[in-house]
Amino acid sequence: MRSRDAGGLVYSTEAGRTCPNCRQALAACRCAAAARQAILGDGRVRVSREKAGRGGKTVTVVRGLPLAADDLATLGKRLRSACGTGGTVRDGTLELQGDHAERVTAWLQAEGFEAKRSGG
Ligand SMILES: [Zn+2]
Numbered sequence: 080m081r082s083r084d085a086g087g088l089v090y091s092t093e094a095g096r097t098c099p100n101c102r103q104a105l106a107a108c109r110c111a112a113a114a115r116q117a118i119l120g121d122g123r124v125r126v127s128r129e130k131a132g133r134g135g136k137t138v139t140v141v142r143g144l145p146l147a148a149d150d151l152a153t154l155g156k157r158l159r160s161a162c163g164t165g166g167t168v169r170d171g172t173l174e175l176q177g178d179h180a181e182r183v184t185a186w187l188q189a190e191g192f193e194a195k196r197s198g199g
Contacts (some may be wrong), residue, residue: 119151119171120144124187127198128180138166139180141173144192154190161186 098108122145131138141158144151148171155168159175162182166175175183180196187194 116147124192124194125197126184137178139175
């Protein structure tokens with residue numbers, strides 16, 4: 080049985096494919112679950128009003144929420160419904176269509192986040 084080649088990749092004759100990150104068999108790997116639970120933001124929650132794309136529409140962007148991806152998605156859904164608008168969650172950032180910066184800031188503060196307006 081060959082355990083390690085020059086490139087550092089692990090092959091195992093009995094375990095099949097392994098995760099390149101933790102070197103566990105894929106069935107035992109918890110990297111994806113851990114990534115979903117990792118806290119994305121630094122807790123300094125900033126709410127800003129920005130233009131999406133070139134000559135784009137106004138969007139309200141929330142950064143720094145100290146939440147894991149699943150919780151961020153859930154919060155985003157509640158926030159969109161509170162504002163009656165659509166939006167997305169991307170790279171730990173919430174984005175809502177339209178200018179809802181004041182409302183979003185107040186809503187987040189009511190939820191216990193130290194949200195602040197930033198930028199325009
Ligand atoms: Zn892994």
